[in-house]
Structures are given as C-alpha cells and as structure tokens.
Amino acid sequence: MKLVLVILLSLLLPAVALAQHTVALSWSASPTPNVTYNMYRGTVSGGPYSKINTSTIAALTFTDTLVSNGTTYFYVVRAVDSSNVESVNSNESSAVIPQGPQPPTALTNVVH
Numbered sequence: 054m055k056l057v058l059v060i061l062l063s064l065l066l067p068a069v070a071l072a073q074h075t076v077a078l079s080w081s082a083s084p085t086p087n088v089t090y091n092m093y094r095g096t097v098s099g100g101p102y103s104k105i106n107t108s109t110i111a112a113l114t115f116t117d118t119l120v121s122n123g124t125t126y127f128y129v130v131r132a133v134d135s136s137n138v139e140s141v142n143s144n145e146s147s148a149v150i151p152q153g154p155q156p157p158t159a160l161t162n163v164v165h
Contacts, residue, residue, distance in 0.1 A: 076117040076126065076148045083132035083140065091139060092117070095127045098145065102129055109133050122153040 078092065089109035093102035094117065105117060120126060129142035 073118075074120055074122065074150050076120055076128070076150075077114065078117065078128055078130070078146070079114045080130050080143060082113055085132055085134065085140075088132040088134055088140075090115075091131045091133055093129045093131065093142070096124060098127050098147065100127075100129075100142075102127070102142075117148075120148070120150045122150055125149045 080090075083090075089111050090106075090113075091104050091109060092106045092115045093100075094105045095102040105119070106115060115130075117126070117128075126148050128146050128148070129144070131142060132140040
C-alpha cells in the first residue's frame with residue numbers, strides 16, 4: 054500500500070486570521086479482499102505510532118483533523134481482516150503542519 058497525503062488549510066473566521074489545518078490521507082487498497090483499515094500517527098519517523106481512528110476505516114481515505122501548528126506528523130496505515138488481525142505497517146508518509154502566524158508586536162494605545 055502506498056500512502057499519500059495532502060495538507061488542507063481552511064480559515065475558521067476571516068476576521069480572526071486563525072487557520073485550522075487538516076491532513077487528508079489516501080492509500081491503495083490491500084490486495085487482501087474484505088479488509089478495513091486503521092490509521093496510525095506519530096511525531097517521530099519510524100514510530101512509535103498511535104491509532105487515531107475510533108472505528109475501522111472502510112474507505113481508502115482518512116482526514117486527520119486533530120493536528121497542531123508547527124508539528125511534523127508521521128503516518129502509517131494497516132489493513133484489518135474480519136478476525137481483527139492487522140497487517141504490518143504500510144510505508145510511512147509525513148506531513149509538516151505550518152506554524153501559525155506570529156502575533157503583532159509593539160501594540161500601543163492613545164486615550165483621547
């Protein structure tokens with residue numbers, strides 16, 4: 054299985070200028086029929102990884118919505134058969150979540 058990812062950026066409120074990032078992951082199907090998938094994420098290449106889906110994934114895509122600005126994540130996916138036995142890890146794919154904007158400085162006020 055080849056794991057592919059795309060980082061998506063969506064603005065929450067235009068006036069606030071805060072960005073919420075997500076990581077969209079996709080992969081090729083396991084050659085084993087009738088499997089679902091578990092997605093794993095870590096912050097170190099090679100693991101350890103933690104499972105991030107709450108139930109097995111039937112599709113060949115998953116969107117990670119719980120990512121933090123300025124963090125690099127490493128993902129692997131595993132096939133799961135009907136007996137709940139997992140495959141070994143897929144190839145690893147990484148996503149670098151951009152740092153949020155730096156705050157303005159030197160705020161002053163004038164009272165009239």
